[in-house]
Amino acid sequence: MSSYADLKPKSATGAADWSTSLSRQLEFYRWLQSSEGAIAGGATNSWQGRYATPPAGTSTFYGMYYDPQPVYHDPPSNQWFGFQAWSMERVAEYYQQTGNASAKAVLDKWVAWALSKTTVNPDGTYLIPSTLQWSGQPDTWNASSPGANTGLHVTVADYTNDVGVAAAYAKTLTYYGAKSGNAAAKTTAKALLDGMWGNYQDSLGVAVPETRADYNRFDDSVYVPSGFSGTMPNGDAVNSASTFASLRSFYKNDPAWSKIQSYLAGGAAPVFTYHRFWAQADVALAMGSYAELLE
DSSP: OTTSGGGSOSSTTHHHHHHHHHHHHHHHHHHHBOSSSOBOOEEESSBTTTTBOOOTTOOEETTEEEESSOSOBTTBGGGBHHHHHHHHHHHHHHHHHHOOHHHHHHHHHHHHHHHHTOEEOTTSOEEEEEEEEEESOOOOOOTTSOOOOTTOEEEEEEEEOOHHHHHHHHHHHHHHHHHHOOHHHHHHHHHHHHHHHHHSBOSSSBOOEEEOGGGGGGGOBOOOOTTOOEEOTTSOEESTTOBTTTTOGGGGGSTTHHHHHHHHTTOOOOEEEOOOHHHHHHHHHHHHHHHHHTO
16 A cells, blocks of 8 residues: 555655565465475564564564464364455465565465365356464574475375355465466456355355354363452353353354253254355355356
């Protein structure tokens, strides 16, 4: 934005700061790009959130330490392919508008990796990466001679047909394909959009059934200091015996609670079809982007 007169900050160094920030963000992606092409975790200037001393040999980026799971740890935030699709979508949009060579270099490698892990079946159903597993760390950043990150690796642990992530991924492929001309990116974007519309559409939108084993966490204990007791606003007791579910008894009023209750009692993991608003919006935006850029 700082390259447009109407949007330039009025401060003396604002435009230059924005420009440096943009370049630095692209460097950051390059620093975190694994040998295969996926983007790893992040960085922190406060190790463990308390300025502790990181392990010897921890890779750095302009003085910040490599953090493989910078957002949350349960489960590790670097595992979800959705973060890959969301962040690369922004890079692809920037590349489509500017043709920036640094953005293209990151996208070239990322798209090749993502496409190699994508399956589109003859009936239009598809599988894209879901859970990622990581090993190693990036090379300490050297802007004048970036390392190859031969010690930073990713593998795909499992796959999904999630429509929200697939839509964000399709948007990335659309913007990248529109600017680069990459035929595989363009055809895969169309295949994902056609596939979800043809196979996963229902009366409410576009969605797929999900088996949710994570509902077993409803029985997890909640730490309450010894000797403390109280009540939640709804009257639920707060004490050393509290669990996630006991503090949220209102869940029991949900018409689908019996599925959770059965699972917690030893039954099968429940299956739900969620129409998440962000996913519905991403599907619509992906289709709009494809129509605008590649139709």
